[in-house]
Amino acid sequence: KNPQGAPDPKLAIKVQKVGVVGAGLMASQFALLFLRRLQVPVVITDVSQERVDKGLAYCRAELDKLVEKGRLSVDDRNRYSANLSGTLDMNDFADCDWVIEAVFEELKVKHDVFTRVEAVVRPDAILATNTSSLSVDEIGKVLKHPERLVGFHFFNPVAVMPLLEVVKAAKSNDVSVATAMRVANDLKKTAVITSDSTGFVVNRLLGYLLGEAMKAVDEGIPFEEVADAIAPLGLPMNPFDLLELVGLQVGAHVLDSMYGFAPERFYKTDSLHQLAKLGRIRTKDSKGNKTGYDPEAIKIVSGRTRT
Numbered sequence: 001k002n003p004q005g006a007p008d009p010k011l012a013i014k015v016q017k018v019g020v021v022g023a024g025l026m027a028s029q030f031a032l033l034f035l036r037r038l039q040v041p042v043v044i045t046d047v048s049q050e051r052v053d054k055g056l057a058y059c060r061a062e063l064d065k066l067v068e069k070g071r072l073s074v075d076d077r078n079r080y081s082a083n084l085s086g087t088l089d090m091n092d093f094a095d096c097d098w099v100i101e102a103v104f105e106e107l108k109v110k111h112d113v114f115t116r117v118e119a120v121v122r123p124d125a126i127l128a129t130n131t132s133s134l135s136v137d138e139i140g141k142v143l144k145h146p147e148r149l150v151g152f153h154f155f156n157p158v159a160v161m162p163l164l165e166v167v168k169a170a171k172s173n174d175v176s177v178a179t180a181m182r183v184a185n186d187l188k189k190t191a192v193i194t195s196d197s198t199g200f201v202v203n204r205l206l207g208y209l210l211g212e213a214m215k216a217v218d219e220g221i222p223f224e225e226v227a228d229a230i231a232p233l234g235l236p237m238n239p240f241d242l243l244e245l246v247g248l249q250v251g252a253h254v255l256d257s258m259y260g261f262a263p264e265r266f267y268k269t270d271s272l273h274q275l276a277k278l279g280r281i282r283t284k285d286s287k288g289n290k291t292g293y294d295p296e297a298i299k300i301v302s303g304r305t306r307t
């Protein structure tokens with residue numbers, strides 16, 4: 001079903017090759033999904049060969065795991081693997097008709113990426129950003145053709161979460177949005193079209209939940225108590241596990257953006273930045289099972305702003 005506000009699906013272009021800028025956790029996860037669901041060549045790039053190799057290795061290891069689980073044939077694994085390539089040369093993106101980035105959440109970095117991408121791709125290529133809280137129109141300011149840029153916001157873990165936010169910025173045209181909806185559909189995701197407002201829809205809501213959880217620990221309530229209190233709501237994860245899942249630095253950026261957008265409505269938490277530097281909230285055993293909360297993390301938050 002075409003959601004309300006979606007342009008005519010016939011306007012969508014058929015994507016024949018995908019370019020992914022960034023080979024981090026999020027980008028590698030969706031590169032894998034493009035390989036499996038769109039079944040087209042996917043090329044990934046990043047700032048160093050080491051990062052590119054790490055992204056490629058992640059995709060190949062996940063394909064191997066699917067074969068081991070009996071969910072993918074060896075032939076399909078080999079086909080998808082052959083469709084995957086990594087490069088440091090942006091010219092390898094020249095024949096991509098869908099290029100999506102998931103690089104560091106800083107406007108300057110995104111501007112640099114899209115300037116370099118637009119210099120090589122065809123005039124009809126569609127560009128997408130997986131930004132979680134920057135303005136898509138702001139990101140598109142450096143483009144000669146900002147009408148071909150849309151937001152395409154995945155959720156972690158990409159393979160499992162059904163939702164995708166397709167962000168229709170003020171300048172996005174119908175061809176770009178229709179193509180994004182078609183890609184979302186081919187990925188078997190449920191897409192909603194959102195406007196280009198800070199945090200779109202999901203991170204506005206999550207911003208409250210995560211912000212309030214951080215506020216509670218900043219006020220001296222122990223991590224366990226906050227986690228236990230929220231458990232009866234039946235959320236699949238407590239806020240601290242969710243912060244670790246999305247990445248503490250990403251979480252801190254989202255909360256900063258929401259606070260910048262509406263300081264009277266969102267909570268700014270310096271301690272989350274410190275937790276991001278520490279790199280963890282939870283302690284884990286040798287098998288990776290969560291065992292408790294890290295003593296250093298407890299020190300960072302304890303009683304910061306007790307009222």
Ligand code: 3HC
Pocket residue numbers: 131132154155156157158159160161203206236237242246250251254
């Ligand atoms: N990659 C691939 N598959 C994964 C995965 C991962 N990282 N994590 C879990 N899965 C798969 C498992 O393989 C399993 O698949 P199967 O049933 O086919 O075997 C399935 O997911 C369920 O996994 P588990 O049984 O291990 O664990 P749970 O039932 O506890 O589910 C979870 C794990 C899906 C992560 C669940 O806890 C969950 O939904 N958590 C909330 C996640 C969430 O809210 N994400 C949104 C974050 S916001 C965001 O990303 C936006 C950004 O801008 C901040």
